[in-house]
Amino acid sequence: MSVVIDIAAQFTGKRAFQQAENAADKLGRTVKHALIGVGVTAFAQSAIKAFAENEKQLQLFKNSLQSIGFEFATNDSLAFLNSLKLQFGVTDNQLIPAYEQLLTTTRSLAASQNLTNIAMDIAARQGISVTQAADALSKAYIGNTRAIGSLGLGISKATLASGDFAAIVKEITNITKGSAAAAADTFSGKLSRLARAADTAKESIGAGLVEALMQITKSQDIEQLQTKIINFGESSAEVLTKMGKLISDNIELIKVFGAVMLAGFAITKVAAFITALQTIIKTVNVLRNSAIAAAVAQMFMLNPLGGALMAAAMIATIAGVIKSVDILTAKAEKAGETIRAVGTEQLGRGGDQGGAAKVAEGASARAARDAKKAAADQLKATKAQTKAVQDQAKLKKAQSLFDLDKVQILAALQGKLSEDEKLRLQLQFALLTDNAKEADRLSNQLAISQIKTTDLATAIAKLPPALNPFASFPQWIQDAINEINKLKFAVSTGPTTTPGSPVVPPAIISPSGAAYTPPAPINIPTMGVNPQTSLPGYRDYRAGERASINVTVQGNVISNKDLADTIRMQLLDSSASGSFSMSNRATRGD
Amino acid sequence: MTQRLGKMATEVKGLIELKKTLKHYDTDLSVQLDDQMSLALGGVVKKAQSYVPGSSPLSNWSYRRRTEFFTNAEGKKIRKFPLYNSARVVKGIQYSGTPRRANKNGFKAVYYIINKSADGSIYETAGRKNPNGQPWVGPKGDPFDHSVSHSNNPNAGAQFIQAFGPIYQGNIESSTKRGRYMKGRLIYRAWAEDGGKANAAALIAIYNVNEQFKKKQYFNKVAK
Numbered sequence: 001m002s003v004v005i006d007i008a009a010q011f012t013g014k015r016a017f018q019q020a021e022n023a024a025d026k027l028g029r030t031v032k033h034a035l036i037g038v039g040v041t042a043f044a045q046s047a048i049k050a051f052a053e054n055e056k057q058l059q060l061f062k063n064s065l066q067s068i069g070f071e072f073a074t075n076d077s078l079a080f081l082n083s084l085k086l087q088f089g090v091t092d093n094q095l096i097p098a099y100e101q102l103l104t105t106t107r108s109l110a111a112s113q114n115l116t117n118i119a120m121d122i123a124a125r126q127g128i129s130v131t132q133a134a135d136a137l138s139k140a141y142i143g144n145t146r147a148i149g150s151l152g153l154g155i156s157k158a159t160l161a162s163g164d165f166a167a168i169v170k171e172i173t174n175i176t177k178g179s180a181a182a183a184a185d186t187f188s189g190k191l192s193r194l195a196r197a198a199d200t201a202k203e204s205i206g207a208g209l210v211e212a213l214m215q216i217t218k219s220q221d222i223e224q225l226q227t228k229i230i231n232f233g234e235s236s237a238e239v240l241t242k243m244g245k246l247i248s249d250n251i252e253l254i255k256v257f258g259a260v261m262l263a264g265f266a267i268t269k270v271a272a273f274i275t276a277l278q279t280i281i282k283t284v285n286v287l288r289n290s291a292i293a294a295a296v297a298q299m300f301m302l303n304p305l306g307g308a309l310m311a312a313a314m315i316a317t318i319a320g321v322i323k324s325v326d327i328l329t330a331k332a333e334k335a336g337e338t339i340r341a342v343g344t345e346q347l348g349r350g351g352d353q354g355g356a357a358k359v360a361e362g363a364s365a366r367a368a369r370d371a372k373k374a375a376a377d378q379l380k381a382t383k384a385q386t387k388a389v390q391d392q393a394k395l396k397k398a399q400s401l402f403d404l405d406k407v408q409i410l411a412a413l414q415g416k417l418s419e420d421e422k423l424r425l426q427l428q429f430a431l432l433t434d435n436a437k438e439a440d441r442l443s444n445q446l447a448i449s450q451i452k453t454t455d456l457a458t459a460i461a462k463l464p465p466a467l468n469p470f471a472s473f474p475q476w477i478q479d480a481i482n483e484i485n486k487l488k489f490a491v492s493t494g495p496t497t498t499p500g501s502p503v504v505p506p507a508i509i510s511p512s513g514a515a516y517t518p519p520a521p522i523n524i525p526t527m528g529v530n531p532q533t534s535l536p537g538y539r540d541y542r543a544g545e546r547a548s549i550n551v552t553v554q555g556n557v558i559s560n561k562d563l564a565d566t567i568r569m570q571l572l573d574s575s576a577s578g579s580f581s582m583s584n585r586a587t588r589g590d
Numbered sequence: 591m592t593q594r595l596g597k598m599a600t601e602v603k604g605l606i607e608l609k610k611t612l613k614h615y616d617t618d619l620s621v622q623l624d625d626q627m628s629l630a631l632g633g634v635v636k637k638a639q640s641y642v643p644g645s646s647p648l649s650n651w652s653y654r655r656r657t658e659f660f661t662n663a664e665g666k667k668i669r670k671f672p673l674y675n676s677a678r679v680v681k682g683i684q685y686s687g688t689p690r691r692a693n694k695n696g697f698k699a700v701y702y703i704i705n706k707s708a709d710g711s712i713y714e715t716a717g718r719k720n721p722n723g724q725p726w727v728g729p730k731g732d733p734f735d736h737s738v739s740h741s742n743n744p745n746a747g748a749q750f751i752q753a754f755g756p757i758y759q760g761n762i763e764s765s766t767k768r769g770r771y772m773k774g775r776l777i778y779r780a781w782a783e784d785g786g787k788a789n790a791a792a793l794i795a796i797y798n799v800n801e802q803f804k805k806k807q808y809f810n811k812v813a814k
Contacts, residue, residue, distance in 0.1 A: 002682075003711045003774060004690070005760075005781055007631065007701040007792045008602045012692050150664055154732030391812040 050199065057096055064100050073109055080113055082200075088120055088184045090130055091199070098134035105138040115141075118169065121176035124183035126151055141165055148172075406432055420449045600793060605700045606689055608800055616803060623799040624687065627701060630791035631685035634703055638780035639680045642710070646674035647753040653678075653709075662733055672708040682707030683777060701792055705777050714774040716751050723747015758782060 058078070065074050081095050098119055103112040119133035126133070128151070136147040145160040148168065155171050409429045413422065423446045430439040557563050574580075612620035646652040653675035659667050685703045692698045705714050717723075724747050727738040739747045760778025772778055781788075 002707075003705040003714050003777060004699065005703040005777055006697075006699040007685075007703065007789060008600055008605055008796060009697045009699045010603065010605045010689075011601055011696055012606070012698045013696050152732055152734050154735055156730060395809055395812045 054092065057092060061096050061100060064104070068104055068107065070103060070109070076109070077103070080116075084116065084120065086200070088124075088180050090120065090123075094130040098130045101131075101138050102134050105141050115169075117180070118172060118176070120180040121178070122151065122153065122172065123180070125176045125179035126153070137169075140168055420446070423449055600789075601697065602700070602793070602796055605796065606698065608796075608803070609687070609700070612799070612803065616806065619799050619803055619806075623795060626795035626799070627685070627687055627792055630788050630795055631701070631703060634777070634780045634784050634788045635683055635685050637783065638683050638703070638705070638777040641776050641779055642676055642679045642683070642713075644676050646676075647713075647755070648674075648750065651750075668733060672712065674709045674713070675707075678707050679705075679710035679713065679776075682710045701796075703777050703781070705774075710776065713754060714776045714778070715757075716754055717757050718770045718773045720747065721751065723749075723751055 061078075062071070062074050065071050065077065070077075077099065081092070081099055084090065085092060085095055095116070099112060099116050102115045102119070103109070106112050106115065115137050116130075116134065119130050119137055122128070122133040122136070123130045133151070136151055139146075140148040143163050143165075145163060145168065149155060149157075149160045153172060153175050155168060155175070159167050159171055406429065409425050409432070413425050413429075417425070423442055427439060427442040427446055430442055557566060609620070609623075612623065651674045653673040656670075656673075658672075659669055661667055683703075683705050685701070687701050690699045690702065705711055723745070724737060724739045726744045726747070727735075727740065728744075729740050729742060731738050731740055733740070741747070743749070754775065757773050757775055758779040760772040760774055760782040772782075
């Protein structure tokens with residue numbers, strides 16, 4: 001089981017409708033066959049067969065009732081079963097055996113009819129045959145409840161175990177009541193009812209046919225009728241051959257006769273010719289029918305049954321002959337019209353002024369008609385051509401919407417482009433849209449633009465080579481080195497200065513040989529300390545006041561804490577080895 | 591092209607033929623239709639899947655390994671009442687574009703949202719017809735009669751339904767099904783909360799694809 005929400009569905013035809021249509025078609029075909037005579041034999045055979053089967057079944061039923069002493073109730077039982085059959089659409093094949101079994105078991109007409117109704121309800125509810133249901137009921141009636149239990153009706157085990165048939169029936173009735181009626185009211189049930197009605201009709205027809213055939217052939221029974229039918233089949237083959245030959249011969253005769261008549265009549269006697277031909281054809285038809293009728297009559301004389309069937313079979317042949325005659329008639333009429341037209345023209349040429357005028361009028365009218373028709377055709381053709389052109393234009397327009405090349409060009413034109421690129425794109429677009437004029441204009445413009453671009457390139461090519469901005473760098477560096485050397489030289493050869501005296505820079509000859517003019521002397525203030533002797537000694541500093549202390553630590557010192565820990569551990573080691581030290585500022589622990 | 595019929599989904603005449611034609615002659619449009627239907631209906635499916643409880647509403651209804659069938663005294667194989675498996679329920683909630691069998695009225699659902707699994711269907715619809723559970727007959731009743739409760743507990747049905755929580759009315763304005771046939775806890779609930787947007791999107795997708803196909807055909811015809 002699944003739960004579904006339908007979004008979109010399509011009607012694909014109803015199965016029941018299709019069944020009904022098929023059934024209707026089948027019925028229609030059967031009736032049609034019966035009516036037109038083509039299927040008369042088949043239908044008659046089928047009807048006779050159905051009748052025979054029904055007759056046999058009824059005979060057996062009668063025998064059964066007779067054997068149990070209910071022969072008197074045969075007609076009532078059959079009426080009851082017929083009513084059930086038509087009411088619920090159940091076949092005799094199921095109903096009669098079921099009823100028979102129930103009656104045999106219960107030996108009560110009322111009980112068997114009641115149980116037949118219940119069996120039909122069970123059958124409809126459980127989808128089994130009435131015979132099966134009746135069988136289960138019969139068994140339950142005699143105390144065997146297993147079969148009725150296995151039907152799955154939901155009868156309680158206690159009831160089944162009790163074996164109380166009345167209680168079982170009561171429970172079954174409660175469960176299945178109205179099932180048969182409900183099933184019969186469905187479309188399928190209605191179809192079944194129709195089918196049963198058709199079967200009954202068929203059987204009746206079969207009975208009628210057999211009766212009729214027996215009366216015609218003066219047969220005492222079916223066996224005698226069968227013998228006569230077989231004899232008829234053998235004799236009719238020969239007669240049919242004769243009939244076919246007769247008809248075929250007559251057709252040739254008619255054709256030859258018609259041709260002779262056509263050739264024999266003068267053109268000026270058209271009306272007489274037509275009348276005569278029609279009369280002849282009618283005469284031939286009458287003769288033909290008479291001939292066929294004679295053949296049929298002959299057949300009747302040979303064998304009444306064969307005559308009846310032959311009459312039906314010959315209808316088709318006659319229809320064929322008539323059709324041929326009709327075709328010939330139509331052709332003859334057409335030939336007559338043509339000849340008539342030729343005749344009137346000939347008459348016109350023969351000097352009949354009135355006739356000539358009429359012919360002339362006719363010709364002019366025809367010419368006018370032809371001209372009108374030609375104009376209409378021309379208009380139609382023009383319209384069709386215009387429509388085709390319009391369609392092409394529409395198509396082209398629609399296609400342009402999806403033309404990727406054009407779309408890309410248009411998109412590119414929207415962006416920032418140089419004049420040359422723009423021209424190229426516009427030219428490409430013009431070529432794609434088959435715009436020759438625009439393409440020509442743009443190609444000229446593009447050529448000019450390209451020439452301009454070429455000139456520019458030439459000018460650029462002629463430009464002198466660019467100067468190296470770093471060409472003078474080595475010289476500048478060399479100059480800087482020279483200056484440094486001068487300073488170095490000055491420092492190394494400078495006079496000893498005494499505090500308070502002006503420092504006179506010496507005359508310096510630069511390495512390059514250029515004269516160097518020293519600047520004016522500078523007075524250096526004295527600080528009261530001899531710079532050579534006033535430098536502090538290593539021991540003048542206390543621990544922690546020196547500029548840098550190198551501490552080698554084994555392991556990693558990443559943070560201040562690591563350093564502090566390391567120092568602390570070193571101090572502890574020193575303390576342990578007798579070099580005690582302590583610093584406790586807060587408590588002045590020294 | 592579309593027509594609404596009583597108690598049916600929207601009828602789209604020629605939808606099956608359109609799908610077949612697209613499949614054979616215009617696969618791009620066919621894929622486009624599938625994508626659009628996925629967009630239209632996928633949301634409802636996801637939402638419905640989100641309403642599936644992670645564990646069984648009743649502790650003894652949880653899925654466990656067992657045989658799924660038993661044989662009765664008459665030798666008939668009978669399926670046991672399905673157990674709740676959350677993953678299976680989620681997996682069973684889908685949308686589809688494969689036409690189903692025609693129903694009794696001759697309509698064939700082409701696009702639909704389906705809750706496939708038996709346990710999912712039970713969770714979806716329990717209490718829809720009988721809010722207090724099916725009539726109780728007990729274990730001695732006909733085992734094939736699924737319209738009655740066979741439990742030892744006469745209140746089993748009511749308790750079972752009560753544990754599932756409320757059932758939602760899945761009608762939307764365009765729904766032609768009414769009453770209990772549109773009630774549910776998963777897909778019908780999601781469908782109602784969607785408010786018909788998925789339905790409209792699906793139909794519009796079909797319409798658009800059909801129009802595009804017709805235009806293409808026209809252009810092809812004119813081009814020839």
